[in-house]
Amino acid sequence: MSSFRNAGxxxxxxxxxxxxxxxIKAGLEFMPPVLFAAFRYDLAAVGMLGYAAYATDYWRPRSQADWTVVGISAILIIAFYNTFLFVGQQGVTSGVAAILIAMNPILATGFSRLLLPSEQLGAVESVGLFVGFLGVGLVARPTSSGVLAADLLAPGFVLLAAVCVALGSVLIQRVDGGLPAEGMVAWSTAFGAILLHAMSLALPSESMADITVTTEAVVTLVYLAVFASAVGYVIYFDLLDRLGAIEINLVSYTVPIFAALSGWLVLSESVDVLSAVGFAMIFGGFVLLKRGALGEKVDWL
Known part of the structure; x- marks a missing residue:
């Protein structure tokens, strides 16, 4: 019964x-990207702080290491990640954005080999890293005849988002604070929202006057804040305890399927064959990088 629950x-x-x-793609029609991200995490922070206070007694940062971890996460995983993602999604489909973000586990492995002395990159792992980047090249390839900066700008921003969250996760591991994940994510969300507002104010292209308040805009914002963020992270923490980090990382490779399907059904988007091949290569790179851990953790391997 437990396995069915976990699968569900x-x-x-x-x-x-x-x-x-x-x-996100739908909501960008009604709000500037960084301000949209800030509003999302304003609402999400309330739910996450409440959940953290309920789930654990140790939910507030107590040490310098705790505050360092919160700061890294707020800056890289919340503020920079969402700035690059929301800006980049103005120029790519939902499915392509999710595929590029799926590079996160591969990038995190690469950063861990560089920044964590105990980690080493072998020959097979190096091939996996290379295959993953080849997959990115297929997904983010220029659509025009010339390789123009404008043609690669949007997917480049989304890939930068994946770089930020991967680097942030490795730096957090390097600091090794004692704050539980629930508290870390909650406080990071709150401070990250403040940073997003500051970044939006600093951008001349963003203004409150550019917000169009509609039912669709409100529904989109609430869905992202309550369901995708607060409810999503509660499920994530539950599965992390039950399955472990390796198996839960596989969610990065099921997310693009739902992103592409929902983008097709709601926004009439499509994912071309080369992008699908690129996604398969990114997943293959992940398997090569994590083949040992996957063999131990995932029964069907």
Whole structure:
């Protein structure tokens, strides 16, 4: 019964995080990108702080290491990640954005080999890293005859988002604070929202006057804040305890499926064959990088 429950929660998490890419794309019609991200995490912070206070007694940062971890996460995983993702999604489909973000586990492995002395990159792992980047090249390839900066700008921003979250996760591991994940994510969300507002104010292209308040805009914002963020992270923490980090990382490779399907159904988007091949190569690179851990953790391997 437990395995069915875990599978159901895994699929639900994949659905919530996959459809969030479609919701971001839809919401960008009504709000400037960075301000949109800030509003999302304003609402999400309230729910996450409440959940953290309920779930654990140790939910507030107590040490310098705790505050360092919160700061890294707020800057890289919330503020920079969402700035690059929301800006980049103005120029790519929901499915392509999710595929590029799926590079996160591969990038995190690469950063860990560089920044964590105990980690080493072998020959097979190096091939996996290379295959993953080849997959990115297929997904983010220029669509015009010339390789122009403008042609690669949007997918480049989305890939930078994946770089930020991967680097942030490795730096957090390097600091090794004692704050539980629930508290870390909650406080990071709150401070990250403040940073996003500051970044939006600093951008001349963003203004409150550019917001169009409609039912669709409100529904999109609430869905992202409540379901994709707050509910999604509650499910994530539950599965992390039950499955472990390796198996839960596989969600990165089911999310693009739901992103592409929801983008097609709601926004009439499509993912071409080369992008699908690129996604398969990114997943293959992940398997090569994590083949040992996957063999131990995932029964069907």
């Amino acid at each position: 929660l895994f699929l639900l998490l994949s659905f919530l995080w996959g459809t969030s890419f479609m919701a």
